[in-house]
Amino acid sequence: MNRTPAGSIRPSQIGETVTVSGWVQRRRDHGGIAFVDVRDASGIIQVVADPAAHDEVADLKMEYCISVTGVVRARPEGTQNPDLPTGEVEIGVEGLLVLSPADTLPFMIDDRVDIDERARLRHRYLDLRRPRMGANLRARSRATAAIRRTLDAQGFLEVETPTLINSTPEGARDMLVPSRLREGEFYALPQSPQLFKQLLMVAGVERYFQIARCYRDEDFRADRQLEFTQLDLEGSFWDRDDVLDAIESVLVAVARELRDIEIPRPFPRFTWQESMDRFGTDKPDLRFAAEIVDLSDIFATSRFGVFRDALAGGGTVRGIDVGPVEWSRARADALTERAKELGAMGLVWMVVEEDGTLRSPVAKFLDAAELRGMQDAFGARAGDVILIAADRWKLAVEVLGTLRNDLLRPAGHEELSFLWVIDFPLFEEEEDGSITFSHHPFTAPASLDEMRDNPNTAVSRAYDAVLNGVELGSGSVRIHDPDVQRQVFEILGIDAETAERRFGWFLEALRYGTPPHAGFAFGIDRLVMVLQGESSIREVIPFPKTQSGVDPMTGAPTWVDDAQLDELGITLTEAAVSRRDEGDELDQPTDG
Numbered sequence: 001m002n003r004t005p006a007g008s009i010r011p012s013q014i015g016e017t018v019t020v021s022g023w024v025q026r027r028r029d030h031g032g033i034a035f036v037d038v039r040d041a042s043g044i045i046q047v048v049a050d051p052a053a054h055d056e057v058a059d060l061k062m063e064y065c066i067s068v069t070g071v072v073r074a075r076p077e078g079t080q081n082p083d084l085p086t087g088e089v090e091i092g093v094e095g096l097l098v099l100s101p102a103d104t105l106p107f108m109i110d111d112r113v114d115i116d117e118r119a120r121l122r123h124r125y126l127d128l129r130r131p132r133m134g135a136n137l138r139a140r141s142r143a144t145a146a147i148r149r150t151l152d153a154q155g156f157l158e159v160e161t162p163t164l165i166n167s168t169p170e171g172a173r174d175m176l177v178p179s180r181l182r183e184g185e186f187y188a189l190p191q192s193p194q195l196f197k198q199l200l201m202v203a204g205v206e207r208y209f210q211i212a213r214c215y216r217d218e219d220f221r222a223d224r225q226l227e228f229t230q231l232d233l234e235g236s237f238w239d240r241d242d243v244l245d246a247i248e249s250v251l252v253a254v255a256r257e258l259r260d261i262e263i264p265r266p267f268p269r270f271t272w273q274e275s276m277d278r279f280g281t282d283k284p285d286l287r288f289a290a291e292i293v294d295l296s297d298i299f300a301t302s303r304f305g306v307f308r309d310a311l312a313g314g315g316t317v318r319g320i321d322v323g324p325v326e327w328s329r330a331r332a333d334a335l336t337e338r339a340k341e342l343g344a345m346g347l348v349w350m351v352v353e354e355d356g357t358l359r360s361p362v363a364k365f366l367d368a369a370e371l372r373g374m375q376d377a378f379g380a381r382a383g384d385v386i387l388i389a390a391d392r393w394k395l396a397v398e399v400l401g402t403l404r405n406d407l408l409r410p411a412g413h414e415e416l417s418f419l420w421v422i423d424f425p426l427f428e429e430e431e432d433g434s435i436t437f438s439h440h441p442f443t444a445p446a447s448l449d450e451m452r453d454n455p456n457t458a459v460s461r462a463y464d465a466v467l468n469g470v471e472l473g474s475g476s477v478r479i480h481d482p483d484v485q486r487q488v489f490e491i492l493g494i495d496a497e498t499a500e501r502r503f504g505w506f507l508e509a510l511r512y513g514t515p516p517h518a519g520f521a522f523g524i525d526r527l528v529m530v531l532q533g534e535s536s537i538r539e540v541i542p543f544p545k546t547q548s549g550v551d552p553m554t555g556a557p558t559w560v561d562d563a564q565l566d567e568l569g570i571t572l573t574e575a576a577v578s579r580r581d582e583g584d585e586l587d588q589p590t591d592g
Ligand code: ASP
Pocket: 170, 191, 192, 193, 194, 233, 474, 475, 476, 519, 520, 521
C-alpha cells in the first residue's frame, strides 16, 4: 500500500494527492460537511468529506479502520489547530474505503478518560491504541535499542540462556513447568539467568548481556509482576567499579534516548549503612533534602521515659525535619498510626513556633538543654515539623524514612535522581532467627574473616542502582572460588550434601579456572516506567497481568483438560477439582 503516515503531513505537501490509512478517532458533522480525524501510529490528520459525494462517510463510526485518498490543502483561516503537528493542513477526500468496521467500543480511545484497569486489560489491544500507551511501547523499544547499541559498542556479546532450567535461587518462589517426557519431574522458569551468566564467564565470554525475561512466583506485593524483563549483564576480570561504569553508561544512554538529557556521571554513591542512617531506606529518593539526624547524645540522660528507655535498651533516638508541611491534630494522629503500623511504639512530633520554641505534646518532659540541642541539630525554621522515633536503630530509621517519603515525595518523575547504594550486608536475619542471603548466595563477601566470625554484620560486595527512590536493580562481585561458595552455603544452612545435589554442577564448573567476575541486572520495566513518568510498571508492559496474577483478556491461568493432566502425570487435589466443577472461573473473560 502506498500510504503516507498521517502524522507526517505538513504544509509543504499542499496540493499533493496522498493516501492515509488508519482509525477513525472522531467524526464531526458541521454544516453538511464531515470532519474525520484519522489516527495511525504516526499521529492524526483531519480529513474532510462532502457526505453527498461520499455516502460511506455517513456510516463511519469510531475506530473503523479506513483508507482515504485525497488532496492535502491548507485549513481555512481560523480553523488551524496549534496542538497538532498536522494542525495547519487537512485532506480533502476523493476516495474513501472502509477496510474494517468496528463494534461499539468498550471504552473511548482517549488519554483523557479514566478507564477501569480491568477493562483496559480485558481489551488491551484497544488500550494500546491510546496515544499514551503507544508512546510507552515506542519508548520501551527505543530503550532496548539504546541498551543494545551501547553494549555492542563496548564489545558485549548478547547471549540467550535457557528458560526451562532447574531452580536459580533469588529469594522468590520458582514457577514450575511439568516435564511430560519425564513424568513427575519439573523444570523451573528462571528467576534470573544468574548461574548461566556465571557459566558464560567460565566459558570465556568475558562480556555478556541479555534482555532476559525472569519469573518470580511472588504473592503480589506492591507493583510486581510474575514475569518481568531485566537487562542482565556480567563481566570477567571485573571489579565493582567496572560494573558500575558499564551500567551507568547504559542508564545514561537510555535517559538520553527517552528524555533527551545528559545525566552527570559518576552517579552519587552511598554505602548501605550511610543510606539507612541518612534516609532510612536502601533506596533513597534524593529529589528532596530532609535527612535523618541522630539525637541520641542529646537525650542520653533525658527525663522523658520514652527516649531514656529506648537508649537504655540499646536503641536510638532519631529525628527528621520534614519542613513546613501542613500540620493538624488529624495529621499527627495519622502519622503516628502509620508509624505504629510499621512496628514503632509511637511517634513524637514537634512544630517550630514563630519565636523558635518547640510545640509538642512531650515538650513539658524535655529540659532547656534538650530543646536547645534539638534546635541546633536541625537549624529548623518557624513552621517546620520535626518527627522523632525512639526505637531499635533499624526500626527507627525505617519509620522516619517511610514518613519522609510519604510526606515529601513528589508525584511523577519530572526530575531524575540516579544513585548507587554499595556495601550491602551479606546476610539478613529471617523472622525465625535463621540467616538468609540479602542479595543471592553467589555474592562475594567483603572479607572472608568477617564472614566467618560475624556473619550477622558481614558486608558483601553487592550494590543496587536506584532512580527516584525506585530500586532499579542489583548486582555483585561474585564468588569464584568453589570453597568460598561452599562456606557460604554452609552459613546459609545448606549442608554439603544438599549443596552438592542442587549446585554440584555449578560448583564443579568453578573448579576449571574461573575468572574473577561481577555483574548486574536492572528491571527494564521499572526504568522505562520512571523515564515515561508512569507510576506502575503495568503501564509499560504490553500485556501485563492484574495484581492478582490474572490476565483478564485470555483468562490465564485456566483449567486444562484431564487428558493433558494425565499425560503429565498430574492429579488435582479434591479442593481444586471441586473449585473447577463449581465453575470457579471468575477470572475468565467477561464483558466487564
Ligand atoms: N541475578 C541478580 C538479580 O536478578 C542480579 C545480579 O546479581 O546480576 O537480581
